[in-house]
Amino acid sequence: MRWRFTILFLLMVAVPLGLLAWLGYMMARQDAASVREAWVAGLSRRIDLVDAGLLQEMNRLGSDFDALLQGAGLDEASLRALPREQPLIRHAFLLDARSRLVFPRSSGEASGEVAAFLRRTAPVWESGVRFGPQVKEAPVTVANDQTLDLNASSSNRWATYVRNKEGRPLVKGDYNKEAPAPAESGWHVWFYGNGAQMLFWQQRNDGRVVGVEVEMAALLSLLVNRLGQAAASAPSDEFWRLVNADGAMVIHQWGSLPAGKPGAVPPAVRRACSAPLSMWHLEAYAGRRGVPRGNVLPVLMGAGAAGLALLGLAWMLYREGTREMREARRRVSFVNQVSHELKTPLTNIRLYAEMAQQQAEAAGEESVVRHLAVVEAETSRLGRLIHNVLTFARHQRDQLAVHPQRAVLDDLVSRALDLWRPGLEAKGFEVKIDLHAPEPFLFDPDAVEQILGNLLSNVEKYAGAGRWLRLATEAGPRMVRLVVEDHGPGVPKAKKDVIFQPFVRLRNDLAEGASGTGIGLAISRELAQLHGGGLTLDDAWSDGARFVITLPNKQS
Numbered sequence: 319m320r321w322r323f324t325i326l327f328l329l330m331v332a333v334p335l336g337l338l339a340w341l342g343y344m345m346a347r348q349d350a351a352s353v354r355e356a357w358v359a360g361l362s363r364r365i366d367l368v369d370a371g372l373l374q375e376m377n378r379l380g381s382d383f384d385a386l387l388q389g390a391g392l393d394e395a396s397l398r399a400l401p402r403e404q405p406l407i408r409h410a411f412l413l414d415a416r417s418r419l420v421f422p423r424s425s426g427e428a429s430g431e432v433a434a435f436l437r438r439t440a441p442v443w444e445s446g447v448r449f450g451p452q453v454k455e456a457p458v459t460v461a462n463d464q465t466l467d468l469n470a471s472s473s474n475r476w477a478t479y480v481r482n483k484e485g486r487p488l489v490k491g492d493y494n495k496e497a498p499a500p501a502e503s504g505w506h507v508w509f510y511g512n513g514a515q516m517l518f519w520q521q522r523n524d525g526r527v528v529g530v531e532v533e534m535a536a537l538l539s540l541l542v543n544r545l546g547q548a549a550a551s552a553p554s555d556e557f558w559r560l561v562n563a564d565g566a567m568v569i570h571q572w573g574s575l576p577a578g579k580p581g582a583v584p585p586a587v588r589r590a591c592s593a594p595l596s597m598w599h600l601e602a603y604a605g606r607r608g609v610p611r612g613n614v615l616p617v618l619m620g621a622g623a624a625g626l627a628l629l630g631l632a633w634m635l636y637r638e639g640t641r642e643m644r645e646a647r648r649r650v651s652f653v654n655q656v657s658h659e660l661k662t663p664l665t666n667i668r669l670y671a672e673m674a675q676q677q678a679e680a681a682g683e684e685s686v687v688r689h690l691a692v693v694e695a696e697t698s699r700l701g702r703l704i705h706n707v708l709t710f711a712r713h714q715r716d717q718l719a720v721h722p723q724r725a726v727l728d729d730l731v732s733r734a735l736d737l738w739r740p741g742l743e744a745k746g747f748e749v750k751i752d753l754h755a756p757e758p759f760l761f762d763p764d765a766v767e768q769i770l771g772n773l774l775s776n777v778e779k780y781a782g783a784g785r786w787l788r789l790a791t792e793a794g795p796r797m798v799r800l801v802v803e804d805h806g807p808g809v810p811k812a813k814k815d816v817i818f819q820p821f822v823r824l825r826n827d828l829a830e831g832a833s834g835t836g837i838g839l840a841i842s843r844e845l846a847q848l849h850g851g852g853l854t855l856d857d858a859w860s861d862g863a864r865f866v867i868t869l870p871n872k873q874s
Contacts, residue, residue, distance in 0.1 A: 327639070331632040335625055342621030346614040353612035361556070361587045361602050368545065368558070369600060373592045375544045376505075379406065379537075380518065384503050387520040387528050397421050400530060406540070408533040409435040411517075415525030417448045435531060438510045442517065445476060449519040449527045450502055476508035479594040505594035513567070514597045542570050555605030560598055563590075569598060576603040654711035657704045664704065668697040695741055702771055709768065710820070710837045713844055720762035720848045722872070727791050727798060728753040730763050731770065735789060738774045745778065746785045755791035755798050760872040765845040766800070769853065772838035773802040773865050781806025784862050797851065798871050803864035814855045818843045842867075 386404060390396050397410040409431070412421035422432045480502065503520040506529075516537070519529030545560065557573040559565075559580060576583065585601035586609065604610075671693045678686035712718040731753060742749055777787055784805025792799050809817055821836040843853040849869050856864035 327632065327636050330635070331629065334628055338621055338625055338628070342617055345617045345621075346612075349612040349614060349617065353610050357604075357610050358586055362589075365558075365587050365589060365600050365602050369589065369591055371544050371547065372541055372595060375541060376594060379540070380503065380505070383518045383530065384520060387503070387518075387530070390528065392522075392526065392528060394421055397528070404530075406533050406536045407530040409531040411435075411439070411529050411531070413449070413527040413529075417527070419443055438515060439517070439531065441508055441510065442476065442506065445508075447476070447478060447506070449478065449504065449506065449529070450480075450521045450525075476506065477594075477596065478504055478506045480504040507594055507597055509597075513562070516594070538569065545570055545572065555607050557603040557605055559585075559601045559603075560591075561601060563597060563599060565599070565601070573603075574605040576605055650711050653707055657707045657711075660700075660704055664697055664701055668694060668701070671697060698737075699775070702768075702775060705768060706772070706837055706841055709841050709845075713841065718844060718848065720765045720845060722760040722762050722849070724758045724760055724873075725763045726758045727755040727761070727766070727793075727800060727869075730767060731789055731791060731800065734767055734770050734774070738771075738778070742774075742778060742787060745782055747777075747782075748786050750786070750788035752788065752790040755793040755800075757793060759793075759798060759869075760874070761798075761849055761869050762845075765849070766867070766869070769842040769845055769867060770800070770802070772842045773867075775838065776863075777802065777804045777806065781862060783807060786862075793871060796871055798869045800867040800869070801864065802867075803856075803859060803862060805862040808860070808863045809855055811857060814857065817855070818853070 382404070386400070390400060392412055397412060400410040401407045410421070411419060414420050422435065424436055503518065506517040506519060508515055513534065515534060516532040517529050518532060519527050521527050541560075545558075555574055557571070557576045557580065559571040560569040561567060562569065571580075580601070580603060583603070585603050587602045589600055590596050591598045591600060671690050675687055675690040675694060678684075678690060709718065731751075735749070735751060739749055774787075781787070781804035784807075786805040788801070788803050790801040790803075792801075818839050820840040839853070846853040846867055846869070850872075851868040851870055854866050854868075856866055858864075
């Protein structure tokens with residue numbers, strides 16, 4: 319019993335604590351996920367703002383180039399003067415209406431700067447691109463591509479981004495509708511040497527294209543200054559990089575270094591820059607302190623407080639339960655001692671009652687014989703009661719056991735029935751007996767006799783209305799059965815299992831003349847199960863009650 323209580327106590331504590339810990343873990347995990355999601359969302363918004371700042375800078379630069387080229391002459395002197403007017407211009411060029419390079423001229427007498435320009439831009443002219451609206455239809459052209467993957471080592475990849483006819487920048491806000499519409503213009507990006515190169519071109523109405531090569535170092539300086547404004551407003555525990563498409567080349571980086579090496583750990587947010595800077599990507603990492611994890615302290619404190627409260631309650635229940643168990647054991651021990659002390663005087667009373675009954679019968683004193691018979695019957699009933707109490711006490715101490723020995727079940731049943739028959743017949747019972755287990759087998763005769771005595775006592779007490787009793791035995795190769803059936807009121811099917819529990823009685827028969835402790839059937843089933851058999855109530859028997867005792871037919 320105690321180990322059952324211990325297991326129940328552990329389940330009462332362990333299961334809620336486990337659920338509480340799991341709930342706290344899930345809440346902390348969900349809180350951490352929510353915090354990370356909010357942090358990533360904020361980081362995405364900031365990276366969009368940084369990209370918008372770069373795009374705004376490129377649009378402003380495009381507008382400046384548009385205005386500069388629109389007012390510039392197309393003669394060689396004017397084109398040569400453009401780099402001196404704008405430090406972001408490295409070289410100027412002019413294409414005729416058939417997209418042939420007319421300035422600078424490709425000749426063996428080209429100066430060093432002109433020759434370098436021609437080498438850098440050779441892939442552009444060799445690709446056959448025609449600057450203007452028609453480049454949108456070119457099969458190798460990617461116009462307004464936001465995710466163009468341009469590897470720095472690939473010189474045969476390029477992209478041309480066309481500004482619309484109204485000269486509207488790619489980002490709203492800088493375009494002045496009152497200003498005259500510039501000619502069609504755009505950006506052209508290609509790769510040469512160790513990085514990206516850029517051209518800005520503008521198509522005149524006569525079909526000629528005038529443009530400039532962008533000084534990439536100056537452009538990067540301009541963009542880095544713009545990034546510096548974003549860096550000043552970014553949280554201190556973040557790390558940002560402007561890298562090429564595969565992340566191998568770092569264009570610029572700022573912020574506090576992350577816990578892991580950038581590139582070895584994935585960035586929290588990564589996106590390509592807007593055109594015409596699609597060859598670069600912006601990456602954002604968590605700083606040295608890592609991704610914000612959320613505040614799990616309230617969750618841990620709440621779960622801990624609930625756990626402590628549960629442990630305290632469980633400890634109080636455990637103390638109360640153990641105290642009640644000690645009290646119950648003390649009461650059982652007291653009843654056991656009293657019952658044990660009652661055995662000897664009860665045996666003497668029964669012995670002297672039988673002797674006095676014999677003497678009264680010899681003297682012909684019938685009234686004394688009847689009175690002594692009552693005394694003998696009551697002492698027998700009290701003896702069974704004491705026997706059950708002592709057996710139950712041994713069961714509570716986990717000391718109940720059976721001691722099988724070879725015996726004949728039919729002989730035991732006949733002997734027990736001889737003791738009960740006078741009393742039953744005196745109450746009008748018709749007793750039937752049908753015994754078919756004459757062969758000896760291993761069982762505990764005292765235990766089986768106690769089981770049979772409890773069942774016959776119940777018949778005597780509760781089945782008086784039917785006044786019919788049948789005892790039957792039958793032996794099988796594996797099991798031996800003893801059947802006790804009557805024509806009494808029977809047991810409702812809903813109660814057929816309850817009646818085998820200790821101290822459970824279907825009726826309060828104290829007021830009806832029958833008495834009992836309610837432990838007889840529980841002890842009887844326990845004794846039968848200790849044999850390896852059982853005691854059951856037959857559901858199919860509807861004309862009263864039918865109990866079946868099964869015992870293993872063991873020969874050795």
